[in-house]
Amino acid sequence: xxxxxxxxxxxxxxxxxxxxxxxxxxxxxxxxxxxxxxxxxxxxxxxxxxxxxxxxxxxxxxxxxxxxxxxxxxxxxxxxxxxxxxxxxxxxxxxxxxxxxxxxxxxxxxxxxxxxxxxxxxxxxxxxxxxxxxxxxxxxxxxxxxxxxxxxxxxxxxxxxxxxxxxxxxxxxxxxxxxxxxxxxxxxxxxxxxxxxxxxxxxxxxxxxxxxxxxxxxxxxxxxxxxxxxxxxxxxxxxxxxxxxxxxxxxxxxxxxxxxxxxxxxxxxxxxxxxxxxxxxxxxxxxxxxxxxxxxxxxxxxxxxxxxxxxxxxxxxxxxxxxxxxxxxxxx
Amino acid sequence: xxxxxxxxxxxxxxxxxxxxxxxxxxxxxxxxxxxxxxxxxxxxxxxxxxxxxxxxxxxxxxxxxxxxxxxxxxxxxxxxxxxxxxxxxxxxxxxxxxxxxxxxxxxxxxxxxxxxxxxxxxxxxxxxxxxxxxxxxxxxxxxxx
Ligand code: SF4
Ligand code: SF4
Ligand code: FES
Numbered sequence: 375x376x377x378x379x380x381x382x383x384x385x386x387x388x389x390x391x392x393x394x395x396x397x398x399x400x401x402x403x404x405x406x407x408x409x410x411x412x413x414x415x416x417x418x419x420x421x422x423x424x425x426x427x428x429x430x431x432x433x434x435x436x437x438x439x440x441x442x443x444x445x446x447x448x449x450x451x452x453x454x455x456x457x458x459x460x461x462x463x464x465x466x467x468x469x470x471x472x473x474x475x476x477x478x479x480x481x482x483x484x485x486x487x488x489x490x491x492x493x494x495x496x497x498x499x500x501x502x503x504x505x506x507x508x509x510x511x512x513x514x515x516x517x518x519x520x521x522x523x524x525x526x527x528x529x530x531x532x533x534x535x536x537x538x539x540x541x542x543x544x545x546x547x548x549x550x551x552x553x554x555x556x557x558x559x560x561x562x563x564x565x566x567x568x569x570x571x572x573x574x575x576x577x578x579x580x581x582x583x584x585x586x587x588x589x590x591x592x593x594x595x596x597x598x599x600x601x602x603x604x605x606x607x608x609x610x611x612x613x614x615x616x617x618x619x620x621x622x623x624x625x626x627x628x629x630x631x632x633x634x635x636x637x638x639x640x641x642x643x644x645x646x647x648x649x650x651x652x653x654x655x656x657x658x659x660x661x662x663x664x665x666x667x668x669x670x671x672x673x674x675x676x677x678x679x680x681x682x683x684x685x686x687x688x689x690x691x692x693x694x695x696x697x698x699x700x701x702x703x704x705x706x
Numbered sequence: 707x708x709x710x711x712x713x714x715x716x717x718x719x720x721x722x723x724x725x726x727x728x729x730x731x732x733x734x735x736x737x738x739x740x741x742x743x744x745x746x747x748x749x750x751x752x753x754x755x756x757x758x759x760x761x762x763x764x765x766x767x768x769x770x771x772x773x774x775x776x777x778x779x780x781x782x783x784x785x786x787x788x789x790x791x792x793x794x795x796x797x798x799x800x801x802x803x804x805x806x807x808x809x810x811x812x813x814x815x816x817x818x819x820x821x822x823x824x825x826x827x828x829x830x831x832x833x834x835x836x837x838x839x840x841x842x843x844x845x846x847x848x849x850x851x
Contacts, residue, residue, distance in 0.1 A: 575804065621846035632796070660799075660800060664800075700799075
C-alpha cells in the first residue's frame with residue numbers, strides 16, 4: 375500500500391469541495407518554518423492547491439478544531455484524521471462537543487510522524503529547511519550545512535509507542551485499515567514508578583521546572599475543551615505566565631493531567647507542542663495505567679458513548695490507600 | 707508548622723456535613739482528645755473536595771490533608787463518596803508518582819456514630835505526618851510567613 379502523500383490529500387480535499395460534500399476543509403498548511411506545519415481551514419479549491427500540505431511533520435491533531443469550526447455555518451466540515459486523531463474525535467463526540475452530522479471525516483492511515491526535537495538533536499540548531507521523501511530527511515542548517523538523516527531515526531516517541539494504527543471513526547478511509555497495537559507505552563511510567571521517592575521527586579522537579587507556562591499543552595489538547603478554564607481564573611493561584619514558585623508548576627501539571635484523566639486518549643499532542651520538550655504524556659499515561667490496573671482496561675475514544683472511569687464507580691472499588699500501594703508496585 | 711520552635715504538623719481535615727463532621731462533634735461531646743492542629747473544613751459531601759483544594763491546603767502550609775466522608779453506601783447523596791474514592795485513588799497515586807510523600811494524604815470513612823474512630827484516626831494521622839516532618843515538596847515559599 376502506498377503511503378498517504380500530499381498529492382493524494384490535495385486531490386481528495388479539492389474533490390470534497392467540488393462535489394459539495396463539504397463547504398470547507400480542515401487540513402494543514404506550511405507555517406513559519408518547514409517543520410512547524412499548522413492546522414488550517416480551506417474554503418476554496420484554489421486555496422487548497424496553493425497552500426495545503428501533508429507530510430512527516432503533520433503531527434497536529436485536527437479533531438479539536440471541529441468544536442469551533444462546526445459552529446460557524448450550516449455546511450459540513452471535511453476533516454482529515456490520523457488513527458490517533460480518530461480517538462480524540464470519538465471522545466469529543468462522547469462529550470457532545472460537536473455535531474456529527476456537520477462533519478465529513480476522512481481517516482488516513484499513518485506510519486508515524488517525525489519529531490523536530492529529534493531532528494534538532496542530530497542536525498543541530500538553526501534549521502533553515504527540512505524535507506522528507508518518506509525515507510530520508512534532508513536538513514539544511516545555518517551552521518553545519520546540509521545533512522541527511524534516516525526518517526526512522528527521528529520518528530516521534532508517541533508514534534514508536536503507538537497504541538493503534540486503526541482509524542476508529544471515519545466516513546471514508548484512505549489507505550489501509552490498521553490494527554490496534556500492543557505497544558510498550560507504559561514502560562517509562564513503570565521505570566519511574568520503580569525509582570525511589572526522592573528520585574521521582576528529582577525527576578519531575580527537573581522536568582517541570584522547565585515549564586514556561588505558555589499553556590500550549592492545554593490549548594492543543596482535544597480533551598481540554600472547556601469554554602472557561604480554571605487556569606484563566608486569577609484566583610486559581612496558577613494563572614501566572616512564568617511560574618513564580620515551584621509549587622505552581624506542580625499545581626498546574628497535576629491539575630491539567632487530572633482534568634483529562636479518564637478522557638485523555640493518549641494522542642501525545644501535549645508533549646509534541648511543548649516548547650520545552652517536557653514529557654507530559656508520562657503524567658497522562660500514569661493516570662491511564664492506574665485506571666487500567668484499578669478499574670479494568672479502558673481506552674478513551676475507542677467507542678462513542680463509553681462512560682469515563684472518573685464518572686463511574688462500582689461498590690467494590692479499591693480504597694485510595696491501597697490504590698497508592700498498587701500504583702507503586704504494579705509492574706515495578 | 708513551627709510553634710515555639712517545635713514542629714507541630716498542621717492537618718487539614720475535610721469532613722462531610724452528614725457523617726464525618728457529626729462524628730467529629732461526637733468526639734468532642736465525648737471529650738475524646740485529638741490534636742488541636744487538626745483544622746476541620748466542613749464540606750457538604752466528600753465529593754465536594756476538588757483536587758485543587760488539597761493542593762491549595764498544602765500550598766498554604768498544611769503538612770497533611772485528610773478527607774473524611776460517610777462509609778461507602780451511606781453517602782447522603784447516595785453516590786458522592788464513590789466518586790471521591792476513585793478521584794482520590796488516582797490523585798494520591800499521582801502525587802506519589804511525583805515523589806510527594808504518600809503518608810501526607812489519606813481518605814477515611816467516619817460515620818456520625820464513630821466519634822472514637824474520628825479521634826483515633828486524627829491522632830494516628832497526625833503522628834504519621836509528624837514523623838515525616840514539614841511539607842517541603844508541595845510548599846509555596848510565597849505563602850511562608
Ligand atoms: S492530555 Fe495530551 S495525550 Fe491526552 S488527549 Fe490531551 S493532548 Fe492528547
Ligand atoms: S506546553 Fe510545556 S512549557 Fe508550555 S505550559 Fe505546557 S508544559 Fe509548560
Ligand atoms: S455526604 Fe458524606 S460522603 Fe457524601
